[in-house]
Amino acid sequence: xxxxxIREQFPILHQQAHGHPLVYLDNAATTQKPQCVIDAVRHYYxxxxxxxxxxxxxxxxxxxxxxxxxxxxxxxxxxxASIREVIFTRGATEAINLxxxxxxxxxxxxxxxxxxxxMEHHSNIVPWQMIATRTGAVIKVLPMDDCGALxxxxxxxxxxxRTKLVGIVQMSNALGTINPIAEIITKAHAVGALVLxxxxxxxxxxxxxxxxLDVDFYVTSAHKMYGPTGTGVLIAKATLLDAMPPxxxxxxxxxxxxxxxxxxxxxxxxxxxxxxxxxxVIGFGAAINWLQQLGFPxxxxxxxxxLTYATAKxxxxxxxxxxxxxxNKACVLSFVLAGVHPHDLGTILDSxxxxxRAGHHCAMPVMQHFKVPATARASFAVYNTIDExxxxxxxxxxxQEMFA
Amino acid sequence: xxxxxxxYQQVIVDHNKSxxxxxxxxxxxxxxxxxxxxxxxxxxxxxxxxxxxxxQQVRFEGEGCxxxxxxxxxxxxxxxxxxVDAFKQLFAQFHHMTTCDLDEEPDQATLGKxxxxxxxREFPSRIKCATLCWHTAKAAIEGATRAKTE
Ligand SMILES: Cc1ncc(COP(=O)(O)O)c(C=O)c1O
Numbered sequence: 001x002x003x004x005x006i007r008e009q010f011p012i013l014h015q016q017a018h019g020h021p022l023v024y025l026d027n028a029a030t031t032q033k034p035q036c037v038i039d040a041v042r043h044y045y046x047x048x049x050x051x052x053x054x055x056x057x058x059x060x061x062x063x064x065x066x067x068x069x070x071x072x073x074x075x076x077x078x079x080x081a082s083i084r085e086v087i088f089t090r091g092a093t094e095a096i097n098l099x100x101x102x103x104x105x106x107x108x109x110x111x112x113x114x115x116x117x118x119m120e121h122h123s124n125i126v127p128w129q130m131i132a133t134r135t136g137a138v139i140k141v142l143p144m145d146d147c148g149a150l151x152x153x154x155x156x157x158x159x160x161x162r163t164k165l166v167g168i169v170q171m172s173n174a175l176g177t178i179n180p181i182a183e184i185i186t187k188a189h190a191v192g193a194l195v196l197x198x199x200x201x202x203x204x205x206x207x208x209x210x211x212x213l214d215v216d217f218y219v220t221s222a223h224k225m226y227g228p229t230g231t232g233v234l235i236a237k238a239t240l241l242d243a244m245p246p247x248x249x250x251x252x253x254x255x256x257x258x259x260x261x262x263x264x265x266x267x268x269x270x271x272x273x274x275x276x277x278x279x280x281v282i283g284f285g286a287a288i289n290w291l292q293q294l295g296f297p298x299x300x301x302x303x304x305x306x307l308t309y310a311t312a313k314x315x316x317x318x319x320x321x322x323x324x325x326x327x328n329k330a331c332v333l334s335f336v337l338a339g340v341h342p343h344d345l346g347t348i349l350d351s352x353x354x355x356x357r358a359g360h361h362c363a364m365p366v367m368q369h370f371k372v373p374a375t376a377r378a379s380f381a382v383y384n385t386i387d388e389x390x391x392x393x394x395x396x397x398x399x400q401e402m403f404a
Numbered sequence: 405x406x407x408x409x410x411x412y413q414q415v416i417v418d419h420n421k422s423x424x425x426x427x428x429x430x431x432x433x434x435x436x437x438x439x440x441x442x443x444x445x446x447x448x449x450x451x452x453x454x455x456x457x458x459x460q461q462v463r464f465e466g467e468g469c470x471x472x473x474x475x476x477x478x479x480x481x482x483x484x485x486x487x488v489d490a491f492k493q494l495f496a497q498f499h500h501m502t503t504c505d506l507d508e509e510p511d512q513a514t515l516g517k518x519x520x521x522x523x524x525r526e527f528p529s530r531i532k533c534a535t536l537c538w539h540t541a542k543a544a545i546e547g548a549t550r551a552k553t554e
Contacts, residue, residue: 339421343443343469344412347527351408360444373444373467402412403420403470 001298006383009034013383020353023388028173028201028332028379029357030223033287037227040286041279051275053252067278070285071268077288078218079209080235084267087241088281091232092200093123095219096167098234098247098271099196100127103217104165106245110136112164115193117142117150117179118369119172122362124198128167137164144369148175148324155187163193171202174363174377175324176307176332178202182213189214194240200224200232204381205303205331207296210235222280226381227287231280234271241267248273299382303331306380310389317393319400323375334361334375337396340403342376348402349376352395354388410523411530412470415478420470425480429463434547438466438540440532445472449540457488462541469533471524476537478517488545494518495538502531 007013010032015022024032044066050059052067068083075083089095104127108114114128118141132139140158143151159166166188171178185195196217199208204225210218217240221232246253246264250273255263264270291299310333314320319338337345346358357377360367367373378392429435429450438447447466454460462480466473483491494514501510501522510519524534 341469341473343445343530343533344471347411347530348408358443367444373446402408403417 001302001382003302003383003385006294007385009036010383011035011038017353017355018351021391023352023354023391025378025380025384025388025392026355026357027381027384028224028361028377030229031204031226031381032383033228033283034226034290036290037283037286041228041283044279044282049278052278053269063278066282066285067276070281070288073285073288073292074233074235077208077292078203078235079211081211082238085235085238085241087234087236087268087271088276089219089232089234090230090277091221091223092198092219093221093232095217095232095234096123096196096198097127099217099219099236100131102244102247102271103194103240104128104131104135104137106243108132108135108137108164111162112137113140113160113162114138115140115142115158115163115166115188117168118144119148119150119175119177119363119366120167120169121173121198121200122364123200124167124169124196125365128165141365142168144177146370147326148172148177148366149326149328150177150179152180152183155184159187159191159193161191163188163191165194165196167196167198169198169201170208171199171205171330172324172363172366173201173332173379174361174366174375175326175334176329176379177324177326178206178328178330180328181215185214201331204291204299205296206300216240222284222287225284225287226290228277228280228283231277231284233284238267241271246270246273250274252276294382300330302382303380303384306384306386306389307331307333309386310378310380310392313389313393317396320396323370323372331381332377332379334377336372336375337400340399342374344403345376345396345399348399349392349395352391352398354392354395356392407523407526411527413520413523415517415520416470416474419474419477423464423473423477425463425477425484426465427463428465429461432461432463434544436540436544438536438543440468440472440536442529442532443469445469445533445536447472447476447537447540449476449537449544451483451541451544453488453545459483459486459488459491464537468536469530471521471530471533472536475521475534478520479537479541482516482518483541491541491545495542498538499535501525502534 048062050063052064194216199220203220218235223229253273323334342358432450434451445468452461464476510522521534
């Protein structure tokens with residue numbers, strides 16, 4: 001893979017940060033955007049801007065076509081059964097809230113169980129707590145071990161006919177762990193539970209075949225897949241979506257409205273009330289094209305090389321403790337450094353041009369498990385280089401010296 | 405210019421490494437917990453204030469970054485022997501120092517060693533680290549049990 005050619009497509013990477021070349025290693029928070037995505041968004045505003053699904057004029061037709069073509073790109077990328085199953089949202093968070101409120105609000109009852117993993121992002125915890133409070137459902141937790149892998153041997157005991165939904169993160173943003181979702185889905189389905197997969201972290205890094213995996217609800221965000229912020233997707237089985245009440249009411253999601261009675265629109269529009277983030281969705285479509293051209297095998301190979309190299313350096317680094325050593329992981333190096341708090345590390349690395357995340361990564365239960373208040377996290381994307389990993393460790397050495 | 409040395413002055417590195425007045429204070433007349441949700445800094449502040457309103461003892465416990473630990477350590481030193489009214493004035497001065505323009509020199513005469521924390525002005529994401537202990541002290545003195553930097 002020609003990394004220079006890839007980097008050329010990301011204008012933002014070619015700048016100085018505090019007098020050093022920018023080393024962007026905060027990709028788990030959000031990835032940068034290639035020129036083709038920026039161009040797609042700009043083109044929409046410059047040439048096609050109009051509301052969709054309602055105009056009879058040329059611009060509206062072009063905008064609608066671009067928006068709907070993004071939907072088919074996404075359906076193809078994830079191998080959804082139909083474009084009717086692809087619902088645009090503000091992001092993974094809104095998609096989970098949609099499922100919790102609409103499906104959960106209808107189907108959860110007192111004593112029903114929702115099984116989540118210990119490594120979920122807050123966005124796959126809090127919406128379930130909210131609906132559990134309303135319905136009397138109970139949240140159970142599938143624990144992880146000290147290397148940050150799920151305790152799969154406990155899964156059978158936690159699943160029962162009371163389990164109505166299993167919510168699992170496909171790739172942990174705090175640890176990088178890739179979870180065995182195929183096995184979890186098979187076992188959950190065996191007890192009659194549905195499965196929601198949080199693909200926010202995974203979808204930009206590995207290929208996902210939703211029909212093959214038989215996923216009931218899949219959510220992700222465009223901005224972690226080289227696309228714009230403020231847009232994401234829920235992909236769910238049409239049979240489930242057909243039976244679920246709308247999440248929000250408004251324009252676009254109806255067929256007819258009168259004060260006596262309102263008829264809802266068909267899928268996917270039933271769940272897309274109001275004017276959506278049209279430019280964002282169009283940019284999302286462009287990002288998916290870009291990802292497909294690059295191909296997940298090539299992306300994964302590059303990211304594996306980066307993680308392997310960084311992990312080897314981390315293991316040699318005095319005082320550094322890696323948080324998360326699951327056998328199957330990608331893209332994320334979470335760690336703490338003796339004597340230097342992650343927050344200080346973040347500031348010192350920033351002064352060297354190296355952007356990382358320091359904090360709890362919206363996964364406080366993970367911090368509690370490892371008994372750390374926070375970690376420093378370097379996370380890789382396809383445009384990162386071995387030289388940038390070296391820059392990270394050079395900056396870490398500097399931080400250590402400063403606090404010696 | 406982004407000046408890391410002005411943030412991590414020697415006093416700060418030193419107080420982070422060996423925080424003064426660190427540990428529980430039992431019994432105490434006032435205490436409160438402070439929490440900075442952004443970075444997980446957590447501290448518990450204990451005070452003994454006598455009947456004349458004079459702060460006789462201050463100690464703190466907790467876990468945080470160098471800025472929050474050093475700031476708490478320096479604060480405990482500066483508060484011992486001060487009246488509650490003097491605390492309130494110092495609070496205002498400290499707060500001003502962490503948010504004022506860069507070209508304004510910190511008032512060394514009133515702030516003393518606390519002036520070492522003026523460097524946070526250049527680092528907006530770190531101001532709350534420096535002020536957490538002060539908000540916590542204020543909460544303790546005013547009888548609240550929890551302080552946040554928000
Ligand atoms: C694993 C995981 N799930 C969910 C989310 C939430 O995504 P968003 O904030 O884009 O809705 C994130 C983002 O940090 C994430 O990493």
